[in-house]
Amino acid sequence: MNVRDSVTAATRCRGHKHKARFTKAALALSTAVGLACFGNVAAGAVTTAAKTKAPTLTSLEKSLTSYENAYPSGTTLTEAGSSLIYPLMLEWEGHGLASGLSPAAGGSGKGQSGAETGTLDIGGSDPFLPLVTLSTDGVLNVPLAVSAQLVNYNIPGLSITTHIKLNGTILNEIYGGAITMWNDPAIEAINKGLTIPAVKIVPIHRSDSSGDTFLFTTYLFDQDPTGIAPNGPAQLLTWPKVTGELAASGNAGMQAACVANPGCIAYIGISYERNSVAKGLGYAALQNGYTGKGAPHYILPDTGSINDEVASFKEMPATGGISLIDSKSAPEGYPIVNFEYAIVKQNNPKAAAVKGFLAWAMDPREGSAPSYLEPVNFRPLPLNALTIAISLLKQIT
Amino acid sequence: MTEDGLPSSGSEGTAGGIPQSPQTPLPPHGMQSTTSMEPTSPLRLKLRRVTEISIIGGSAISAVLPLIALVAMLVVLFLEAIPAIRFNGWGILTGSTWNVGNAYAAFQHSHGVTHLVGAAYGAWPLIVGTLLTSAIAIIVGLPIAVGAAILVVEKLPNAIASVIGLFLEVLAGVPSAVIGLWGILTFGPWLAAHIYPWLSHMPNVPVLNYFRGNYNRAGQGLLTAGLVLAAMIIPIIAATTRDLLRQVPEATKEGAEALGMTSAEVFKTVQARWVRTGVIGAAVLGLGRALGETIAMALVAGGIQYVPSNIYQGASTIAAAIVLQLDAALTDPTGLAVKTLAELALILMVITLSVNVLARVIVRRAAKGAVLPVGAGF
Numbered sequence: 203m204n205v206r207d208s209v210t211a212a213t214r215c216r217g218h219k220h221k222a223r224f225t226k227a228a229l230a231l232s233t234a235v236g237l238a239c240f241g242n243v244a245a246g247a248v249t250t251a252a253k254t255k256a257p258t259l260t261s262l263e264k265s266l267t268s269y270e271n272a273y274p275s276g277t278t279l280t281e282a283g284s285s286l287i288y289p290l291m292l293e294w295e296g297h298g299l300a301s302g303l304s305p306a307a308g309g310s311g312k313g314q315s316g317a318e319t320g321t322l323d324i325g326g327s328d329p330f331l332p333l334v335t336l337s338t339d340g341v342l343n344v345p346l347a348v349s350a351q352l353v354n355y356n357i358p359g360l361s362i363t364t365h366i367k368l369n370g371t372i373l374n375e376i377y378g379g380a381i382t383m384w385n386d387p388a389i390e391a392i393n394k395g396l397t398i399p400a401v402k403i404v405p406i407h408r409s410d411s412s413g414d415t416f417l418f419t420t421y422l423f424d425q426d427p428t429g430i431a432p433n434g435p436a437q438l439l440t441w442p443k444v445t446g447e448l449a450a451s452g453n454a455g456m457q458a459a460c461v462a463n464p465g466c467i468a469y470i471g472i473s474y475e476r477n478s479v480a481k482g483l484g485y486a487a488l489q490n491g492y493t494g495k496g497a498p499h500y501i502l503p504d505t506g507s508i509n510d511e512v513a514s515f516k517e518m519p520a521t522g523g524i525s526l527i528d529s530k531s532a533p534e535g536y537p538i539v540n541f542e543y544a545i546v547k548q549n550n551p552k553a554a555a556v557k558g559f560l561a562w563a564m565d566p567r568e569g570s571a572p573s574y575l576e577p578v579n580f581r582p583l584p585l586n587a588l589t590i591a592i593s594l595l596k597q598i599t
Numbered sequence: 600m601t602e603d604g605l606p607s608s609g610s611e612g613t614a615g616g617i618p619q620s621p622q623t624p625l626p627p628h629g630m631q632s633t634t635s636m637e638p639t640s641p642l643r644l645k646l647r648r649v650t651e652i653s654i655i656g657g658s659a660i661s662a663v664l665p666l667i668a669l670v671a672m673l674v675v676l677f678l679e680a681i682p683a684i685r686f687n688g689w690g691i692l693t694g695s696t697w698n699v700g701n702a703y704a705a706f707q708h709s710h711g712v713t714h715l716v717g718a719a720y721g722a723w724p725l726i727v728g729t730l731l732t733s734a735i736a737i738i739v740g741l742p743i744a745v746g747a748a749i750l751v752v753e754k755l756p757n758a759i760a761s762v763i764g765l766f767l768e769v770l771a772g773v774p775s776a777v778i779g780l781w782g783i784l785t786f787g788p789w790l791a792a793h794i795y796p797w798l799s800h801m802p803n804v805p806v807l808n809y810f811r812g813n814y815n816r817a818g819q820g821l822l823t824a825g826l827v828l829a830a831m832i833i834p835i836i837a838a839t840t841r842d843l844l845r846q847v848p849e850a851t852k853e854g855a856e857a858l859g860m861t862s863a864e865v866f867k868t869v870q871a872r873w874v875r876t877g878v879i880g881a882a883v884l885g886l887g888r889a890l891g892e893t894i895a896m897a898l899v900a901g902g903i904q905y906v907p908s909n910i911y912q913g914a915s916t917i918a919a920a921i922v923l924q925l926d927a928a929l930t931d932p933t934g935l936a937v938k939t940l941a942e943l944a945l946i947l948m949v950i951t952l953s954v955n956v957l958a959r960v961i962v963r964r965a966a967k968g969a970v971l972p973v974g975a976g977f
Contacts, residue, residue, distance in 0.1 A: 259727055309926060311926035311927045311929070311930050312926040314926075314930045332702040332703050332931075334702075334706075334932045335930070335932045382898060384886075405814065409923055432626070433700060433716055434701040434703065434704065434717070435701070435703075436699060436701065436717075436925040437699075437927055437930065438699055439697075441903075441906055442877055444815045445908075446815060447913065448815050448817065448819060448901065448913065449903050450911060451902070451903055451923075462816045514830050566938070
């Protein structure tokens, strides 16, 4: 949908009446136009989409190794931000090139502002940054891994292995206050054959500046642009007033609030899945963006559906910034999938260390090995994204 | 140029040719000061003058500094907030929508300010949240604090009173993050489990009907926030009131007792009048803390920017919003969000300062009526 956004941005811009078609490939072009509108000079950094002359994994691993070898040992790196990537940072901490890493959560907004102002060496972020921010603040968003978001709930009387089907329209109405009971006819209509207890819904949203909110509202906006986020996705927004609603800080806070409040619904990162399930939270099968034969498809988040979603994005923009949400061309894709980003200064006093650590983190033999990613249900970057990520590392000096 | 406070100053004054100050020389204490000081005196004098000037200058600076700091803070905040003031207009005081806007779309311009599509800032729920949480804190906290102070001073034996007094003082110094954490982890859930189920069955009559309605299991919301604030201000008010009560002269109390008054009557006619203005001052001190309390409110108020329709609903305060939103604001590439937070800070300062001024007026009024309690009530 951010494609759509930047397309509107481009078409709105005076003197640039481009009729960009709504295709994923149009992203780079339209954002480049959008950038030109702002009068920014960094257009060179936003060349056309990377032509997928698919470099082999071995050649990519070779360049990763060279960055890893240049890591000055004993350097400490501070990281904070996204509470979605935080569990992965904890997995990494103390291992390999993450031996000098000191991670913290705090929300994607914190990661972004911290990296932009230079108080953090690495800012963890679920959303990519607007092009304007990239150029004016001299930062890069380097994709590190593939993540996803669950829509969790706590419905007493419903087996945890039962997955309720939900879609953007219904979620918009739940968070908008139009649907207040779990056994609402609209929910029952898409869950034929399932008896849902008559429990009052307690919608929970994030109170901090959150990439998860961004991902969630991207999905809501994409499925229903007239819903609760009419201005498009946001990390922080005024939620419609709903009786009994709750706000919580961080994914862990969302989880705790959902466990404590039966009837709750909460969007929580997939890195918390195991913990959430252990605490009795169920998660929903979500309708994806596929509109072809057999639609609507309700998809559960698992390795296959997340990979399908990511694989449907053939072209990666050179900035690395791309929304993976609600692909129209992945019939079996889970709709709320995203790249986790490291926000770093381009002109970086700790360039070698930052490059070394990031290379290590995205390296499928090292930080992105299954032993690190599987506990948090992340996936390694696909080859086209890894190619872009390495080209971004090159720009850190 | 006064030079007192130093021994044998008079004689040196003459030697240095400094205009003689009208002070009388101190007795020489049998010391031959004039001759012994003469060789070093010009240098010493210079040193002394430097010391003196620096002391006077230093204290002058220290005296003016708070004033400068306050004015500078207001001016800087105002200058920072100018774009936000132009963009938001009066809407910030009346509006209820708070959106940073879409950073991924093209910027827009209105009122001469660059902003994001969909940017809208209305702080009415925050202003209401700030005032309501503080009001609850005062309504609940003031009687408890004053009651505790009375008990400690008038009724309890000294040994117990001093122990309780110590606890009060320690409690006043507990960092607000600690109280906030206690509020969110222990106090809030406890209230929701044991007190709110009972409270929510209040009769459906004006005022009390605000106690009817849904509450969440975490107990996050307006009432919990107000009660946590009350816990913070009770020690402040209680400690001050206790000290005030101790200053009430025994003789006056005894006089009243001698007239055959009961202890309640004595309290009403003597102590209450004596401490009245001071307690108002203490309450304002507490209110000041309540209005500006940040981290505890960020934790327990619920972080929901709506005017709550019952007393359990989530709310937010200005101070909490500034903390919770700063990171989001810093990511606004137009910078308007940060400017709006500056405007919020300005609004909070105006509220706090007006409360202070108002309190001063009240105290002054009250003080006029109660100079000496003795006999005033007869």
